[in-house]
Amino acid sequence: MEEIKxxxxxxxxxxxxxxxxxxxxxxxICYDKVISNxxxxxxxxxxxxxxxxxDDNTNNDDDNTNDNxxxxxxxxxxxxxxxxxxxxxxxxxxxxxxxxxxxxxxxPETEYTNIEVSNNTIDTIINKLKxxxxxxxxxxxxxxxxxxxxxxxxxxxxxxxxxxxxNQMIFSLNYANGDDILLVGYNQxxxxxxxxxxxxINNIIESLQ
Numbered sequence: 001m002e003e004i005k006x007x008x009x010x011x012x013x014x015x016x017x018x019x020x021x022x023x024x025x026x027x028x029i030c031y032d033k034v035i036s037n038x039x040x041x042x043x044x045x046x047x048x049x050x051x052x053x054x055d056d057n058t059n060n061d062d063d064n065t066n067d068n069x070x071x072x073x074x075x076x077x078x079x080x081x082x083x084x085x086x087x088x089x090x091x092x093x094x095x096x097x098x099x100x101x102x103x104x105x106x107x108p109e110t111e112y113t114n115i116e117v118s119n120n121t122i123d124t125i126i127n128k129l130k131x132x133x134x135x136x137x138x139x140x141x142x143x144x145x146x147x148x149x150x151x152x153x154x155x156x157x158x159x160x161x162x163x164x165x166x167n168q169m170i171f172s173l174n175y176a177n178g179d180d181i182l183l184v185g186y187n188q189x190x191x192x193x194x195x196x197x198x199x200x201i202n203n204i205i206e207s208l209q
Contacts, residue, residue, distance in 0.1 A: 094206075095113070096115070135194070
């Protein structure tokens with residue numbers, strides 16, 4: 001009888017030990033899953049953070065890009081200029097400027113001679129402007145007396161009165177003091193078209209016929 005009790009007691013101890021092992025193993029598995037999930041979440045979070053940081057850096061690079069050039073709609077320019085010369089009194093012409101006196105105490109007296117040229121000069125000019133390496137907008141310019149090289153191309157009313165020419169001007173083209181720049185007046189804005197060198201635009205206005 002005593003041997004049976006000892007056997008039962010040993011069985012109970014064995015069952016208890018096995019139960020403890022099962023519980024411990026189950027706890028380890030659960031703990032391992034929790035750690036694994038947390039690590040996965042951290043890894044995914046780090047990945048997302050890296051993507052966001054990359055996106056932020058990309059945006060910053062775009063924001064820090066310094067580009068003074070503007071997109072210019074040459075198709076609109078062509079359409080506007082060709083339509084303009086169909087209107088009464090609006091034509092394409094060269095205006096040659098001559099200084100009549102050079103008294104330093106007074107503004108120089110100037111005289112203008114206008115010569116009409118073909119409407120095809122519109123396309124010649126646009127094709128040349130398209131080859132510019134960069135374009136600046138909102139440029140203001142003026143001269144004391146005659147403009148550089150004393151010549152301007154206009155699409156306006158052909159008049160000896162410069163006020164009338166300026167008031168009805170659709171388009172103007174001038175040289176700048178810099179030899180590699182053409183200045184354009186259009187749509188109430190001033191533009192500077194920059195070229196690689198002066199040879200690209202040398203004599204371009206004088207050659208319009």
